[in-house]
Amino acid sequence: MSVIPTNPSPPSAPGTDVVKAKKGLYGDEDNYITHGKGILSWLLTIDHKRIGLMYMVCVLAAFFIGGIFAIALRTELIWPGQTLMPWAEANTNWKLYNQLFSVHGAVMVFMFIIPAIPAILGNFALPIMLGAKDVAFPRLNLLSWYCYVGGSLFFLWILTGGVVGTLFGLENMPWYFPKGIDTGWTFYTPYSTDTNTGVILATMGVFVLGFASILTGVNFIATIHMLRPRNMGWDRLPLMLWSLYATSVIQILATPVLAITMLLLLAERVLGIGVFDPAKGGDPVLYQHFFWFYSHPAVYIMILPAMGVISEVISVFSRKHIFGYSFIAASSLAIALFGFIVWGHHMFTSGQSPLLNSVFSLLTMSVAVPSAVKVFNWLATMYNGKIRLDTPMIYALGFIWLFTIGGLTGLPLAALSTDIHYHDTYFVVAHFHYVMVGSTLFGFLAGMYYWWPKMTGKMYNEKAGQIWAWMVFAGFNLTFFIQFIAGSLGAPRRYADYDPRFWKYHFISTLGSYVLMIGLFGVLYNWVSSWRSGKKAPANPWGANTLEWHTPSPPPHANFEDGHEPEGVPPYDYDGWDYVSEEEGYVRKEGYVYQGH
């Protein structure tokens, strides 16, 4: 239900500023990026598009930090023995390794993967896809960004303390100089109640980051319910929005449980209440139940938005209506639902009752059904399509490939007997990296390339984009596929040193991680150079039909041009667009009428 802008947007800048703006990236064009000037116009903005861009900067920074730690920990493992700090005592080196994988996990999960697609692409695209002017609660949206930044500062504080402390061998530092975090990203008790590292700050950080996630979820649900335009029933909601809706439902129902878990852990550390500490009569398995009641659904918070992106990209780049729209939409909700009843599969070896194990094992297998529904529908969409292998599509195809491997290797982990063998080995590491990195990261990159022209108004270098995409794909597989083999041979995870017979697996994996890193820096370079000197993007470079492609790139401050009242359209009907080579993009056919309307 969007509104015709009631008055023309106010002139963006007086004369002097216009002259200045001409020197900038956008000339004197009035779009949401040039609409306000100065740092405060960003820090105090309630424009969802700008908040999306602010999230992009911060989340990519978090990805960079988490990536540095990943490279460091892979380097430690490149060959057996002490690698990173050969001059130090062995124990210091091993402790550093514990810090590396803990910070890598916590930063990547809480600061990168969970917010990546919803907070960047969702914030940017969701209201425009609905033809709305903004999300339902713009100020809460900004608050969400501040919660994200606030929570992230806790982690920066911790990891700075940990790295500096370890490198310079500082002991007995005051509390405001935390000793990093060495619990893994799961903060399992009783170790997390005993360790002298910065668990208190980390739990506070996670708690605050949780608020960012909840606020985004509340906003998306209210927006999708209340701000749909005329003629957009639930059957015309783009699949990206269906998956963001399902994601929001999980964020709202699961994140508060993480919040109370973190509060109890905080009370445990600060007040010593002992509910999770067996020495004090508490129950550490209860902690695991609480933790995974959030953190398993959180896996679907990560993957569902990526599936939404893939549904858009596959259909657009196959030039074909999505196959099985209602099944893909329903399978998103089904995954959200199933996600809540499978958490026990993280605890098969925790001494849980055999009955419970069997039930969780069975339920876990059931997640395969909606996941497979999606994969088969994407394949059916591509069948007989006119496939264009642009960069977003390469990532989307990579997603299908990697998600299939990640999903299928989940089955031996869901089956009780094989899980006993694979538990805590590199097989698990490879499995969840295939699902979280191979799928979510690829979905994120597909979405970033797909909406990049819309967000920045610039085209990127297509050739370079494709080359880097293949490099990322190769580097990823080189890093992680070999870990399946190492894991099934019994290589245990989370150890800083290993039996020399695993040397070649670790060596290849580490080399792969360097290739992956170079590929990702290439992607970053591709984006930066596009933003600085890319060609101006047409309104619709891909010929997609969701509403964000019905407005200029980048969109004006009010999302749509004055007098354009968006209304719901069949999102996957591409027949109304013609490619016009002068525009280097698609232009609407005059008087096109959607079939059946």
Next chain:
Amino acid sequence: MSTAHSDHDHPAHLAHHFETSAQQMESGKLGMWVFLATEILMFGGLFCAYAVYRANNPDVFLFAHRALDTTWGAINTAVLLASSFTMAWGVRAAQLGQKKLLIGLLIATLFGGAGFMLIKTVEYKAKWDHALFVGPSNAYYHDNGTLADPGEAAHSSEYIEKHGDTDGGHGGHGDDHGAGHGDAHAAGHGDSHAGDHGGDHGAQADAPAPAASKIAAPAAPPTGLHADLLTHKRPVLGAGESLSTGIGAIQASHKGSHYPAFTELDPLNTNRTHIFFQIYFAMTGLHGLHVLIGLGLISWICYRAGGPMTRALLVPGLFVSVGIYFVFVWWLVSANSGWFPTTALVAAVLCLIAGALWGAKNVALTKPNPDADSEFSPGYYTPVDCVGLYWHLVDLIWIFLFPLLYLIH
């Protein structure tokens, strides 16, 4: 943003991205309901912890809950329910545009919430006095099975057992929590315990203490406290025995009362006695925090609903209220030694002086100003409605906490 678009058909309260007031209100309420769902799930974690520990250690809960004061708990339930009623009536008043009534009802709600916190303070104070507080200050707290002060634990057990006899479990009529009952208990209790706290404490600590310092070490031969308890030969809730037989057995063994004494608890469970109190404080503490946030929100609504005089007096009034609260706290703890009573008194005086001066200044400078009227009208009262929903949720959670924690049978 809204200023850029505030022309003809956009009323001041209508944000730029909504089409109609109705759409804005529906969105706000939907958002609030979704937020309340997150609140319920957050408390859900605590209810879950409660359920796990109670299911595994039913006798501990039967024993320990008697430390809670059913009378004050019941009064608090009534107070909070009443404040929920005034809040609901306030929403109605806002809908009908009855501005004065709205402010009166919001202030009444504030008094209800504040009264709840006051009573909660009295209850917490009693727990503190009998070493039943949160964390290591609980008499049953232990690390690796070793009680810090077994004598203190014995003393607390005695308090709990007596407290139960006068408060609830009394001769088989557990429902009889009359007002007179509560008074008698409150009066008799405070005195008798203030006396024996110092006296008996030392004596008891000397006698059974050394042997009693190990609790719940099932592998080791029973000693101390549990040597005593095993000589009682009561049927314990053993492995494989069902919950109901366990409770029934305990109840049957303890003549004349519904509840087990500390010495009758399953030795496997006694090390979880303090967990009951930790959960009690986690649940009521988080709930109390929500009450405080609610009081803040209601004050904010009251400010927006008020005319110039209400706005002039509201914030100073809050300072004065906090000052009065600290006077009350000081009065409660004045007999104690240490830094706490003095601090409370200083805080009280500072709040009272600041509130009084600020209030006087505001009143002196306030002129009647017809423009600074209530923000709310029958066309726009979403914030009142949303805060009302929040307040009802706070009330609702207490409605579950009270029976689960206080009324265990």
